[in-house]
Amino acid sequence: MKRRDFFKTAAVVGVATVGSSAFGSNVAMREPIDSRTPQKINFPEKRPMITHSNRPPLLEAPRSTFSQVITPNDEFFVRWHLPDIPTFIDTDKYAIRITGNVAKPYELTLKELKEDFEQIEVTAVVQCGGNSRSAFVPITGGVQWGSGAMGCAKWKGVRLKDVLKRAGMKEGSHWVNFNGMEKPAYDKTPDFVRELNLDELNEDVMIAYQMNDEDLPYLNGFPTRLIVPGYYSDSWVKMIKDIVVTKDHTPLFFMDQAYRIAANATHGETPDHLAKMTKPITRMNIKSFIGFPDEGAEVEFQSQLVVRGVAFDGGIGIEKVLISLDNGKTWKEAMLGIDYGRYAYRAFRYSFRPNEKGNLSIMAKAIDHLGQEQPLAKDVPWDRGGYMFNGIDIVTIKIV
Amino acid sequence: MKKIIFSTVLALSPLMAQVSQEIISPDVTYTLKEGKGLDSVQANCSMCHSFGYILNQGKQSHMFWDEKVHKMINAFKAPIAPEDIPTIVGYLSTAYGNGK
Structure with missing residues (x-):
């Protein structure tokens, strides 16, 4: 089992008991799959993407795409x-x-x-x-x-x-x-x-x-x-x-x-x-996603690391994005990029120097102008169609 | 190559002159495991979608695959003969089952 797979599995086991009280015995929300990579296939006008199907075409962007405020x-x-x-x-x-x-x-x-x-x-x-x-x-x-x-x-x-x-x-x-x-x-x-x-x-x-x-x-x-x-x-x-x-x-x-x-x-x-x-389903709920670094990335001890990502909602607008480096115990405010309007991504970035070797989880949470914020993945309500997931994103990296 | 042709033609005219050649999407082979009933899956499922749709679901229970096949018939009107249903569900829950 790869290290990153271990973390995903551990997270699922970890939330299972909590989920049981909130949503019934068999619901256990987790972080979405983050282990797929683009295939070496070029669809018309597209660079290689995660290719779920060619007919009908289902193409997904990798995490790195979301370090940019405008998606190419x-x-x-x-x-x-x-x-x-x-x-x-x-x-x-x-x-x-x-x-x-x-x-x-x-x-x-x-x-x-x-x-x-x-x-x-x-x-x-x-x-x-x-x-x-x-x-x-x-x-x-x-x-x-x-x-x-x-x-x-x-x-x-x-x-x-x-x-x-x-x-x-x-x-x-x-x-x-x-x-x-x-x-x-x-x-x-x-x-x-x-x-x-x-x-x-x-x-x-x-x-x-x-x-x-x-x-x-x-x-x-x-x-x-x-x-x-x-x-x-x-x-x-x-x-x-x-x-x-x-x-x-x-x-x-x-x-x-x-x-x-x-x-x-x-x-x-x-x-x-x-x-x-x-x-x-109609209007989108508040969500943010880390575009950099990638899950499982190795980052040098005490180097300058800039976490980048995007936050958005259905039109209320992003008030702030918070970053946690201690599994949600404390949160610090990220810098927000240019405001391209209430329907656009708001880019965020957070700079720090990792001062401890080993695994480090980075969490990002967006808050809108009304004070509404993203829940933890385990607290996102289950629904039969699997719609509107907006759990807090977590990327685990290794400081070496 | 197609991409270049496509964009170049469009760039020539603000009104987008006719695209001179067809858009061609790549053939992608999603290979399913060998197994009893695979021929029935090939005959019944691939008219509407690639096998990527099956692989994307991961390993699932017999009940899950049974529901999926019935969804294709009832919601999407796939003309699957009743006698083929157990064959297809049997293949999927064996080749892509989770033991439940």
Whole structure:
């Protein structure tokens, strides 16, 4: 057993007894899997990433990605639900159809998108609702992600409200459905369609065609993607094909059955007592993640070590990030980087000289402007879908 | 190579002239262990997803794999014949089981 594996196992054993009192006998939350490394495979426009699947593509960024406040396009995670993704898009003919309960249904070309509307930019984090799912014990449904199914980019595009305004929404409109161009292998498999209530569509929701001053990478939704700042990525529909305005909620698998959590205050439940009522996951909770150093890194005794990472939430904003070097007994404030807006990563760094040889655990905890802070991994509520894990990150290094 | 072609074409025109060639994603082989029922898994599962989806789950219980196969049938409408279900679940819980 590798040393780092020992620590992960020890941590699980350590929390099992605590978990038993809080969430029932068989729940024992742990730190997410942190032992995977990028494979030597290059997907289009991507550097080698942790490759969970090629069909549909599931690519995760390694820990080192998160020492940067803006996630480079070629390190940005990838998650598709359906296998048949177009491999050729004629950008002259490509258009988004806006239909449904509107006075003037129309097709919106890329040229019109870029010329006919006010162009806006927002820097925002997008994170899979199931990011860090491998922290959940017992195992829950879905891809067993480590913590790299997230990224932060500067998005450029137009306001969704402006696009809808041109169509002239009719009275009684309450919902908007979004469908991308990818398709399932079988006709009867539910299509990946997402629905937002008009009340959720503020000025920040946009249709983006650029990411970090480049065209959207193919695997991140070229040529257009819905940007819903503060929300988990299941709402950020890629390769947009259809926008449909409706009066009533449309029955949809990916809204009514998937991407849902317990509809109670903690959104927690236990395998033995599943919540009766559930609701879609929407706004992200507060989280931080250490990008440097890596788990298991060897660092020289008394050298200057700068811990770097990122912190974010669903739009409240990061007040501070605290670092502990003594397993949570004492916490010291990290320095925060430039504020790129309330939906962006806030970079943090913490400099110190390790003055004792041996293993050292570094913990990072973010606190928002309202005083809400991240829980320890063992205190994150379990839910059947393995969503919204935001436990305090721990990296154990060796001082030599 | 594809990446270079793709980006270059886009850079030439602000309106993104037609991408002249298809995007090609790499073939990745996720090899499953040999075992009774592997052929049934290959025939039934790989239409919709790579075997990476299976390996990603880690070693799990018989009940876990049984639930997964039924989720594929009930939620995702995979056309898996009823007689294939025990074969697939048997393979998964043997090759990727945790003894429970």
